[in-house]
Amino acid sequence: MAAIILFHSVLGLRENERRAAERLRGAGHAVTLPDLYGGAATDNLDEGFAIKDRIGWDLIRRRAGDALASTPGDAVLAGISMGAGVVAEFWGARPASAGVLLLHGLASAPPTLRSGLPVQLHVADADPFFPAPDVRAWQHGAEAAGADVRVFRYPDAGHYFSDPALPDHNETAAALLWSRALAFLA
Numbered sequence: 001m002a003a004i005i006l007f008h009s010v011l012g013l014r015e016n017e018r019r020a021a022e023r024l025r026g027a028g029h030a031v032t033l034p035d036l037y038g039g040a041a042t043d044n045l046d047e048g049f050a051i052k053d054r055i056g057w058d059l060i061r062r063r064a065g066d067a068l069a070s071t072p073g074d075a076v077l078a079g080i081s082m083g084a085g086v087v088a089e090f091w092g093a094r095p096a097s098a099g100v101l102l103l104h105g106l107a108s109a110p111p112t113l114r115s116g117l118p119v120q121l122h123v124a125d126a127d128p129f130f131p132a133p134d135v136r137a138w139q140h141g142a143e144a145a146g147a148d149v150r151v152f153r154y155p156d157a158g159h160y161f162s163d164p165a166l167p168d169h170n171e172t173a174a175a176l177l178w179s180r181a182l183a184f185l186a
Contacts, residue, residue, distance in 0.1 A: 001028035002098055002185050003075040007064060007083030008033075009104070009160065010048040012041030016163040017080065027182050032075070034067035036060045036086065043165055052082065061089050074098045076185065081105040081129075081160060100147075101181055104160050106130055106138045115146035120184045122177045124157040124168075152180055 004024055008017045013035040021031040037060075040051045052060065064086045068075075073096040079087040084105030091100055092110025099118040100107065106121070119142060123130050130138075135151060142149045154161060154177070158168025162177055 001030070003030045003032075003072045004078055004101075004185070005032040005034070005068060005071050005075050007077075007079040007086040008036060009081035009083055010045070010052050011043065011081075012037040012048065012051060014041045014043070014163075014165070016165060020080070020162075023178060023182075024185070027185065029185060032067055032071050034063060036063045038063075048082075060086065064089065068094070076101055079103065079105060079107065080162075099184065101184065103162065103177065103181070106134070109138075109142040109145040109147060111145060113142070113145040113147055117147045118184070119147045119149045120181065121149070121151045122162075122181070123151075123153055124159055124161055124173075125153045125155045126157075127159045129159055150184070152177070 006017065006021055017033060021033045024031045037051055037055055042048050068090060073094060075097060076099045077087045077091050077097055078101040081104040084102040084107040087100060088107035091097060092112045095114045102121045104123060123135055139149055139151050154173040157170040157173040160166050160168045161170040162174040163169055
């Protein structure tokens with residue numbers, strides 16, 4: 001099975017990410033779940049952005065890099081929302097990565113992308129942060145860089161639809177996301 005490093009959303013390392021890691025471990029994967037915020041977390045988006053700003057992207061990136069240093073070079077890079085942005089910081093420098101799993105967020109494809117790298121993206125159809133034209137442009141860019149991209153869009157779902165603690169939650173979409181993600185990782 002895969003080694004996976006899963007980066008949390010702008011809300012911080014919360015129960016939802018812990019449940020996701022346990023789901024992945026239950027499927028036989030080894031999961032690293034770094035806390036990029038040093039213990040701070042919230043269920044409020046505005047507070048999450050305030051925490052991110054207070055900590056600063058440089059420290060978030062450094063903490064992510066420290067966590068990556070102890071993971072195998074072929075680990076799957078996975079990110080939830082802001083965590084996808086963290087993945088974007090590193091996937092060009094990890095050419096042996098077995099894949100990239102993006103949940104609720106985009107990660108800019110690096111020009112040094114390994115040809116054929118499997119990438120799976122899961123986003124809501126009406127995601128206010130990632131509208132359909134942006135997702136299509138991202139997909140074309142990642143494919144042009146050589147990635148083997150699969151994009152899954154979820155109707156009737158909000159931005160962070162896999163988190164049952166948030167109003168965006170959609171149980172049907174979340175179950176389908178996890179079914180697809182587990183098949184991708186297998």
